[in-house]
Amino acid sequence: MNIALIAHDKKKNDLVQFATAYKHILEKHELFATGTTGLRVQEATGLSIFRFQSGPLGGDQEIGSMIAKNQMDLVIFFRDPLTAQPHEPDVSALIRLCDVYAIPLATNMGTADILIRALEKGAFSWRNIIHKRQGE
Structure with missing residues (x-):
């Protein structure tokens, strides 16, 4: 499964703790992340992570592109709802794409x-059915 890991600045420590606690599960999957978040998780856990740009520089949109192509199976996005984000339209678009393509989002x-x-x-075995249909 392809899993995206994203976190706003004030939630990065939470995501690092989460990834550390669930490393034994995450290491069995393909991981993708926005720039700084991916680096922080990678340094703390040793997990192999494909890193996109940081969120404000287009990383959210790069992950959104994978969602639109049905190439993402799960998105874990620790949002900070109490702090205004300069790239809020990108965040909203990412969440909307998860809804449009039925991608589980935390x-x-x-x-x-x-x-x-x-x-x-x-x-999540139902995602394998979707991937097989795309291959037909």
Whole structure:
């Protein structure tokens, strides 16, 4: 499965802690992240992560492009709802794309915990069906 990891500045430490706790699950999948978030997670966990640009420089849009091509299976995006973001339209577009393409999206630790445990138990096998259909 392809998993995107994104975090606003005040949530980066939370995502690093999350990735550290669930490294044993995440290491079995292809990981993608926006620039600084990916670097922080990579340094803390040793996980292999493809890093896009930082969010404000287009990283959110690069991940959005993968979603639009149905090449992303799960998005974990720890948002900071209390701080204005200069690239808020990009954030909104990313969330909208997840809704349009039925990509599971966690915007906080609680939801991310549920989704990552579901991933571990094989609950995302329906995504394999979608990938097979695309190959036909």
